[in-house]
Amino acid sequence: MSSRDVILGxxxxxxxxxxxxxxxxxxxxxxxxRRAHGERSIGETVDLLAENLADYRAxxxxxxxxxxxxxxxxxxxxxxxxxxxxxxGLPADWLAGELPxxxxxxxxxxxxxxxxxxxxxxxxxxxxxxxxxxVLDAGPDQGRRRITLVPDHHIxxxxxxxxxxxxxxxxxxxxxxxxxxxxxxxxSATSDIELDRVEGVHGxxxxxxxxxxxx
Amino acid sequence: MSGTFIGMPAFxxxxxPAFxxxxxPAFxxxxxxxxxxxxxxxxLRYATHTIRAKRAAAVSELDDWAALREAGRQIKDHxxxxxxxxxxxxxESVTAAGGVVHWAADADEANRIVTGLVKATGESEVVKVKxxxxxxxxxxxxxxxxxxxxxxxxxxxxxxQLGRDRPSHILVPAIHRNRGEIxxxxxxxxxxxxxxxxxxxxxxxxxxxxxxxxxxxEKFLRAKVGISGANFMVAETGTLAVFESEGNGRMCLTLxxxxxxxxxxxxxxxxxxxxxxxxxxxxxxSTAERMNPxxxxxxxxxxxxxxxxxxxxxxxxxxxxxxxxRVGRQxxxxxxxxxxLNVCPVYERAGGHAYGSVYPGPIGAILSPQLRGTxxxxxxxxxxxxSLCGACYEVCPVAIDIPEVLVHLRxxxxxxxxxxxxxxxxxxxxxxGHAAERxxxxxARWTFRHPGALRAGQRLAxxxxxxxxxxxxxxxxxxxxxxxxxxxxxEPFREWWRRTHRPGGQAPADRQEDQR
Ligand code: SF4
Numbered sequence: 001m002s003s004r005d006v007i008l009g010x011x012x013x014x015x016x017x018x019x020x021x022x023x024x025x026x027x028x029x030x031x032x033x034r035r036a037h038g039e040r041s042i043g044e045t046v047d048l049l050a051e052n053l054a055d056y057r058a059x060x061x062x063x064x065x066x067x068x069x070x071x072x073x074x075x076x077x078x079x080x081x082x083x084x085x086x087x088x089g090l091p092a093d094w095l096a097g098e099l100p101x102x103x104x105x106x107x108x109x110x111x112x113x114x115x116x117x118x119x120x121x122x123x124x125x126x127x128x129x130x131x132x133x134x135v136l137d138a139g140p141d142q143g144r145r146r147i148t149l150v151p152d153h154h155i156x157x158x159x160x161x162x163x164x165x166x167x168x169x170x171x172x173x174x175x176x177x178x179x180x181x182x183x184x185x186x187x188s189a190t191s192d193i194e195l196d197r198v199e200g201v202h203g204x205x206x207x208x209x210x211x212x213x214x215x
Numbered sequence: 216m217s218g219t220f221i222g223m224p225a226f227x228x229x230x231x232p233a234f235x236x237x238x239x240p241a242f243x244x245x246x247x248x249x250x251x252x253x254x255x256x257x258x259l260r261y262a263t264h265t266i267r268a269k270r271a272a273a274v275s276e277l278d279d280w281a282a283l284r285e286a287g288r289q290i291k292d293h294x295x296x297x298x299x300x301x302x303x304x305x306x307e308s309v310t311a312a313g314g315v316v317h318w319a320a321d322a323d324e325a326n327r328i329v330t331g332l333v334k335a336t337g338e339s340e341v342v343k344v345k346x347x348x349x350x351x352x353x354x355x356x357x358x359x360x361x362x363x364x365x366x367x368x369x370x371x372x373x374x375x376q377l378g379r380d381r382p383s384h385i386l387v388p389a390i391h392r393n394r395g396e397i398x399x400x401x402x403x404x405x406x407x408x409x410x411x412x413x414x415x416x417x418x419x420x421x422x423x424x425x426x427x428x429x430x431x432x433e434k435f436l437r438a439k440v441g442i443s444g445a446n447f448m449v450a451e452t453g454t455l456a457v458f459e460s461e462g463n464g465r466m467c468l469t470l471x472x473x474x475x476x477x478x479x480x481x482x483x484x485x486x487x488x489x490x491x492x493x494x495x496x497x498x499x500x501s502t503a504e505r506m507n508p509x510x511x512x513x514x515x516x517x518x519x520x521x522x523x524x525x526x527x528x529x530x531x532x533x534x535x536x537x538x539x540x541r542v543g544r545q546x547x548x549x550x551x552x553x554x555x556l557n558v559c560p561v562y563e564r565a566g567g568h569a570y571g572s573v574y575p576g577p578i579g580a581i582l583s584p585q586l587r588g589t590x591x592x593x594x595x596x597x598x599x600x601x602s603l604c605g606a607c608y609e610v611c612p613v614a615i616d617i618p619e620v621l622v623h624l625r626x627x628x629x630x631x632x633x634x635x636x637x638x639x640x641x642x643x644x645x646x647x648g649h650a651a652e653r654x655x656x657x658x659a660r661w662t663f664r665h666p667g668a669l670r671a672g673q674r675l676a677x678x679x680x681x682x683x684x685x686x687x688x689x690x691x692x693x694x695x696x697x698x699x700x701x702x703x704x705x706e707p708f709r710e711w712w713r714r715t716h717r718p719g720g721q722a723p724a725d726r727q728e729d730q731r
């Protein structure tokens with residue numbers, strides 16, 4: 001007998017005492033919890049996102065479409081970045097002016113080459129106000145998961161209010177589980193040394209989130 | 216709190232096979248170490264109290280916490296009730312997404328499967344993101360025996376591994392090391408395993424974290440095989456999720472060419488939407504954050520993004536035996552948040568080592584004796600490592616009634632009776648007159664002799680037990696209607712205590728321990 005059969009057989013015998021139960025999943029799981037917490041206008045939801053992002057030590061900037069390229073260029077320059085990784089589908093009009101060397105998100109790029117890139121700019125799939133979270137789904141403006149992991153400086157552009165939801169349940173409804181997903185809430189952190197919080201261990205130590213209004 | 220893998224950073228003493236109960240002393244013997252070490256006690260107390268207060272604040276932000284907790288309970292109970300069906304659905308969806316599913320009935324089989332998979336890649340080193348399942352089965356030791364080196368990549372684990380030492384605390388496994396000692400360990404040991412520590416390394420946490428970053432980065436960038444666990448698996452989509460803080464999880468999950476995930480069969484949820492519950496309850500219960508810094512979710516393999524080969528090893532190793540116990544099966548709902556540890560007055564005083572398992576604290580006290588059986592001294596004594604105060608139940612995000620299971624397991628130790636071991640029905644002998652009974656007695660005496668543990672417990676529990684219904688209403692009924700929930704404190708335990716407790720037999724040294 002295969003271990004698969006062994007385990008499945010054990011499960012069935014283990015449950016022999018339980019009264020027959022054909023309650024469908026939809027009835028067995030009652031979702032008495034809220035879809036979102038609190039009543040907020042769209043503007044207040046965006047404000048809450050900014051507040052919670054900052055609370056977890058992301059650097060938050062607010063701008064609009066016209067001023068976005070200038071802001072991105074300034075953020076890169078301020079950081080002294082010599083190279084910047086750009087996913088294939090990043091809107092061309094986000095980038096303008098004097099920029100560091102652009103590196104394409106190429107499948108041939110080895111981890112070691114990636115490690116020499118200073119910064120990365122991406123969009124996102126959705127942002128969650130209640131938790132201060134951005135979610136990447138490897139879409140064309142976000143690229144493969146590794147490009148937002150190895151470089152030490154990540155700039156993530158969120159289109160507001162279109163990409164902002166209030167809550168985790170609202171976010172899940174917008175996401176496709178077939179895609180690889182990365183949920184990011186502030187830069188990586190550890191408290192392993194004397195319970196002192198240190199930002200940035202293996203992921204980017206600096207996370208900058210740019211909220212850019214769509215109108 | 217701890218760097219990686221939200222949930223319980225495991226501790227398995229590197230010198231001992233991870234899950235070999237007979238070699239370990241019974242609960243109270245191991246507890247002495249923590250009780251007699253004032254620094255460790257102070258650090259433990261600081262850590263548990265800090266995170267306890269933060270958790271309460273994080274939970275109070277959500278006014279529907281009770282409903283989220285109830286939904287979490289229902290999801291897990293429903294899944295366990297139909298576990299065979301959902302496991303088959305998971306197998307199908309993972310396979311359809313490009314993954315390969317393996318089934319392991321016990322630790323040896325899981326270790327054989329993983330070792331074989333690593334060997335097939337031709338590699339002799341792997342990077343690991345901390346996982347309790349792999350510590351439970353002693354995977355690192357099994358790999359080492361075949362000449363494969365497993366690098367733990369969590370910062371605390373690195374400190375412990377480099378220091379050739381045992382983790383001392385579950386939230387912050389290296390809390391017994393101060394910054395100066397960590398600097399010395401890094402300076403002396405890093406060069407033996409890879410990139411040396413930077414010249415003139417200081418002892419500020421930021422510089423130490425930077426040294427760890429550089430040391431481990433070299434390993435991440437060249438790693439060909441990654442090994443992980445998972446916090447959740449979704450049957451309908453085949454998605455796995457890992458919650459973490461440091462980013463070493465993301466490294467292990469995305470840079471290697473081959474990913475092997477070893478996951479207990481109870482980690483399953485039926486639908487994608489179910490994650491909306493646990494994404495809210497796990498981070499707040501565990502590290503007391505609205506959300507942990509990183510959560511990775513993946514479904515099989517994706518072209519040009521992440522590992523090209525993905526293996527999922529589904530682990531039983533005592534879980535189906537636990538499922539066969541009508542009271543004890545609720546322990547399989549556990550999402551390893553560690554909230555129950557932080558509120559437990561016994562854990563705070565005894566320390567993590569005392570539980571003799573990768574699963575310490577209240578959840579360890581009910582899980583280890585079920586996964587491993589109650590034959591050994593340590594496992595027979597664990598159900599007594601509690602004052603039954605109920606604080607663990609109150610904070611548990613999936614409403615596991617830990618005191619109820621403890622009482623049930625005490626009855627099993629004392630009275631024996633039917634149980635299931637490795638899938639076979641067995642009848643356990645009563646512990647009466649055997650070594651197991653003496654071990655149990657010592658643990659019970661320890662708890663009773665530490666009035667601080669009892670008093671703190673009663674304070675924490677005030678009002679809790681009143682709220683516990685005698686039988687669960689609604690859909691939970693189908694699951695729990697087979698028996699009423701017991702009253703607390705239970706008579707069988709009291710009677711047993713009267714019978715076995717001899718007032719003259721106390722060691723005076725023990726009695727004083729808690730009065731310092
Ligand atoms: S038993 Fe409950 S509180 Fe304890 S670790 Fe498991 S889920 Fe968390």
